[in-house]
Amino acid sequence: MNGAFHLLPPSASDAAGRYDTLMLVEFLVTGFVALGVAFMIVYFSVRYRRDSDADRSAAPAGGRKLEIAWIAIPLLLFLCAFAWAAYDYARLYRDPPGAMPVFVVAKQWMWKLEHANGRREIDELHLPLGQPVKLVMTSQDVIHSFYVPAFRIKQDVVPGRYTTISFTPTEAGEFHLFCAEYCGTEHAAMRGRVVVMRPDQFAAWLQQGDAREGMAARGFALYRRYGCSGCHEAQSSVHAPDLHGLLGRTVHLQDGRSLVADEAYVRDSVLLPKKEVVAGYAPIMPSFAGQIAEEDLLAIIEYLRSTGGGDARAGH
Ligand SMILES: [Cu+2]
Incomplete structure (x- = not known):
């Protein structure tokens, strides 16, 4: 500098x-x-230019x-x-x-x-x-x-x-x-x-x-506004996976695979819900593709992170 x-x-x-x-x-x-x-x-x-007197008699084969x-x-x-x-x-x-x-x-x-x-x-x-x-x-x-x-x-x-x-x-x-x-x-x-x-x-x-407001608080409001809480809360009558502490958790899927839930997994679950269906649950989740802004999706992920789990950090 x-x-x-x-x-x-x-x-x-x-x-x-x-x-x-x-x-x-x-x-x-x-x-x-x-x-x-x-x-x-x-x-x-x-050394071996033409006319040099280098010894060429015992060339290695x-x-x-x-x-x-x-x-x-x-x-x-x-x-x-x-x-x-x-x-x-x-x-x-x-x-x-x-x-x-x-x-x-x-x-x-x-x-x-x-x-x-x-x-x-x-x-x-x-x-x-x-x-x-x-x-x-x-x-x-x-x-x-x-x-x-x-x-x-x-x-x-x-x-x-x-x-x-x-x-x-x-x-x-x-x-x-x-x-x-x-x-x-x-x-x-x-x-x-x-x-x-x-x-x-x-x-x-x-x-x-x-x-x-912080991203997690905004995410929580969006989580309710988009109706996520209607199915994913424990007291809901719809059988949907509990999302508390989801980030960092190992998720077992219907097709036998398992994965560790990260941001990309949450994103795909919201926009492409048929891609990775959780074992034991019916594929009834509707897709939110085209309905939710990128910033809002990130806020919802921050809300989920704030609910604890392997990826949670202190202070949120
Ligand atoms: Cu660019």
């Missing part, structure tokens, strides 16, 4: 640190090999061990790089314990963000330093791509489903937010900024702005 030449954008998340290390190691290994090959080409070109070595060693190196990269990649999609969810709805041409307490922002994302964050993202229209170079994260944001990505900001400051889906006229204009603040500053920021 001091005007000096930087090869890389600032490294401001745990993911950035991991990727930079991996990239540096790959660069050094491939650079070492490339330099070695270049050196040998020059050396042999000079084979070299099984050498051949095995130049196949096995690079294979091993590439497999190591693959395993390392796959491990780092998988960490982006595993929620760290206590991760703070932030909800992202992309549309042509802006980012709409909402925090669990109901504070909303547009094209800006405020985050606390050192706190693991999980972004739950979807799109109202076309595919977008949430891209923060300083965090080394880039994740497609897809209509009709949730994508998530987890990371921890490790540096305070302001960082660029881009849409990296350059297939339409204005994606490149979906620029914003991520502001990483000290936790106490963030807590104060979170309380500012329009006084709004």
